Amino acid sequence: MDPVVSTAWLADRLRAPDVRVVDGTWFMPAERRSGRDEYLQAHIPGAVFFDIDAIADRATDLPHMLPSPEVFAQEAGALGLPREADIVVYDTHGIRSAARVWWTLRAMGYPKVYVLDGGLKKWLAEGRPVEAGEIFPRAAALEPILDPALVRNVDDVRALLVSGEARVVDARSATRFTGETPEPRAGLRSGHMPGAANVPWEQVIAVDGTLKPADELKAVFKAAGVDLGKPIVTSCGSGVTASVLALALARIGLDRTPVYDGSWTEWGGLTDTPVVIGA
Known part of the structure; x- marks a missing residue:
């Protein structure tokens, strides 16, 4: 299956019970921008924020390395991301850091993960809705899995x-x-x-x-x-x-x-x- 979905596809399914939306925006330090801050200002309705620097291996000084499957299961579960859902990841760039979240979720055992083609930039250009503030999802119970x-x-x-x-x-x-x-x-x-x-x-x-x-x-x-x-x-x-x-x-x-x-x-x-x- 194609690893990306269109903005129209997501708009039609935005409130579907088997769909979860994830904002995976990340910036290089030199860009002096915060993915979380921009998420709080405007995100696709219902989207949770996936921080690749926080959901990472804290025992290394290398940036955003994969955490252990156990740690990841706790973090992704807290974001309310069950493995049986269709997960759609986007970022503010179009496609950049969303791909990292897509790969991470797949490496951690998620079978149905997609990137929003064109990201938030395209979503906004089409006049589609956004919301502000934090999301408090219902937690999901996850077993630790790693696809080596x-x-x-x-x-x-x-x-x-x-x-x-x-x-x-x-x-x-x-x-x-x-x-x-x-x-x-x-x-x-x-x-x-x-x-x-x-x-x-x-x-x-x-x-x-x-x-x-x-x-x-x-x-x-x-x-x-x-x-x-x-x-x-x-x-x-x-x-x-x-x-x-x-x-x-x-x-x-x-x-x-x-x-x-x-x-x-x-x-x-x-x-x-x-x-x-x-x-």
Whole structure:
């Protein structure tokens, strides 16, 4: 099934008992904006706020790493997100951080998760309703589940670079990938993993903020030298836009693509991981 749903689809089902809406807005620190603050000002009616920095592993200094399945079950349960519901995630960008929440929920055992195509930006442009303030949902009881097939860690990536069993596809900008511009997070080396391909995440998003059609997405990946018939692992700066690439790959039928959770914040912050400078 397509991993995105239209604004019209959601508007028709907004009050359905089997649908839950999640605001997954997140900003880079340099943007000096708060996803939660903007959620409180205006969100799709009934939406709960999913904070990727709060629902995360607190034992690491890496940003918004997946928490344990047990912690996640408690947090998602408190947000009133039962696994049998249709979960629709959006953000204010169009499609960016919503994809990270989409991937997180799927990795934690949710079978029916979708991203709102065009996000809140498109919703508002169409004159659809919003509300302000906090939502207090009825809690859901959840069993801890983790789908390890959707997650890769640093040791997994080290191994696949040696074996060649999968291709890393990096969602960062071309100049960050080549090392021409420094990383926005201090203390990280510049460059990319040996053998990685570069598909800057904006290339899979149309000018109106929606996900490009499947045929255009295939062309984007093929232009970057990515063989869509072989296993892929997506990566980026901190696992957010890597999830955008995973979403795009799901649209073209590769819906089990794993994300390297630590991404370049972890890889570039280590001293013993191989790094390539240049194209």
